[in-house]
Amino acid sequence: MNNSEKKIKVLYVDDESNNLLAFQASFRRIFEVYTANSAADGLRILNDTDVHVVICDQRMPQSTGVEFFQIVRKAFPGPIRMLLTGYTDAEAIVDAINKGEIYRYIKKPWDELELKNAIQNAYEIFITRRQLKDKITELEKTNDELNRFVYSTSHDLRSPLASIMGILNLAHMENSVQDPNGYLNMIETCVKRMDGFIQKIIEYYKSIRVEDEYEDIDFKVMLNEIVEICSMQNRNIQFNINVDQESKFRGDAFRLSVIFNNLVSNAVKYQKASEDVQWVRIDVKVDEKKAIILIEDNGIGIVEQYLNNIFKMFFRSTNDVTGLGIGLYIVKEALGRIGGEISVHSVYGEGTQFKLAVPNHPYVKIEE
Incomplete structure (x- = not known):
């Protein structure tokens, strides 16, 4: 790294002053070095300085390196973390990787070239992550x-x-x-x-x-309103609505109406003109944890090879009926937003059934 380039900012935390002095002597000409003799001092430096790499000794009297990194990971997730230890402590290393999410560990006494290369590699990861984060923000x-x-x-x-x-x-x-x-x-x-x-x-x-907003849902009322609107597309369809709702249900009324509207509208739209009796059946079973919803029809059905693609944007399984190919994509997105799941079973020429599981969000009582 030449003098014109920005120096890598490295924080080294160790309770032994000799190690801190040795680290400064070895790397102060190459890196911008900060040292701390305790986890608390290290956190203060991180709070005031945009550090790129954090190195911490594992064995310290007030807190271990793993415990320090657990705090750093949550409070200052940007810097790349490395553990320095003079002991072959496999459990500590595993904890550091799992709990502190360290980049790597170095044995004491350190090899100067190895540690220098490790810091430079860690900095490259830091820069790559920051660039990726900036790109994500821009996108x-x-x-x-x-x-x-x-x-x-x-x-x-x-x-x-x-x-x-x-x-x-x-x-x-x-x-x-x-x-x-x-x-x-x-x-x-x-x-x-x-x-x-x-x-x-x-x-x-x-x-x-739209932000998530939970309220009490009466499925019978909601479905009757949606069926009334969707039935205008085809007055010949027989609707059968069965709602078993003994428990109260709190959910996102807007997104549930979007989901029902698209699924019921599709059930109406994709009926067979030759069918003597066209029908759509909707069953709802509510308990304290969730609502299970079945929406079934005896329409044209979906070819089996298309079933994995029907929730993709702009995908259309048939050209017989006009559509934008976005309805089921909207259903999938809305369900994902409220933590729900959906599956489909269909036989081409016989009909389609969608099964939904929507979580119940009951009131949380706050004890005084």
């Missing part, structure tokens, strides 16, 4: 800006679509336009489809942005 910022742009644009797009729908409705009501080829109906279908896509995008944005 998160870019992703947040992109999400905001998509959300804002989606809202702006809905306004002209609403205007088009208004004009089409007027044309239908007044019969002021001769349309023997049904072009107005085609335009209306396309506008509704586009509006549905935009609503899905807005729904996805809200699902990842």
Whole structure:
């Protein structure tokens, strides 16, 4: 490392003053060295200085190196940690690795070249981690800006679509336009489809942005409202809702409604036109820990080879029904946010069943 480069900041903690002096004498020309004769002094230095590498002796009177690193790992996770020990103490080394998450350990008396190389390697890891952290922060910022742009644009797009729908409705009501080829109906279908896509995008944005908020959930009321809306897509479908909710359930009402709306809407959308009796069954079983939900239909089903892909964004298992391919992705994301799980069983040509497990978040009583 030449003089023009920034020196590596190294903190060495040891209760023996001779070791501290020897460390300074060996490395003060190469590194920016800080020393402390106790864990408490070491923590004070870490609080005031942006240290890159921390080296600590294992055997100290007031606290061991492992105990010191356990505190450092939580309070100052950035610096790379190395344990220095004059004893072949396998248990201490294992503890240091598991509890203190050290980079490596060095035996005392140290070999100067070995310790120098270890510090330089540790610094390279420190720089790599910091660069990675900066990149992650930059990506998160870019992703947040992109999400905001998509959300804002989606809202702006809905306004002209609403205007088009208004004009089409007027044309239908007044019969002021001769349309023997049904072009107005085609335009209306396309506008509704586009509006549905935009609503899905807005729904996805809200699902990842809205803060978690738990409240009492009445599954019967929630499902009846969702079924009432989804049944407008197909009035011929028979809905069978069974809710067993003797226990109170607290959950994220917004995300649960998003999940149910997408799953029930899909069950309606992917029915077989040739089926004499089209049905959707929803069963809910609630206890103090969780709610188990089954949503089943006798629709077109899903080809087995597609089952592992249906929760991916923009994946569509069939071209027979129009869709954006984002609904099940939203379901998976929303469930993950509230700690839920989902599985699917489907037979192509016979129907599909989704099984959900959603954790209950009961009130926590605070004892006075």
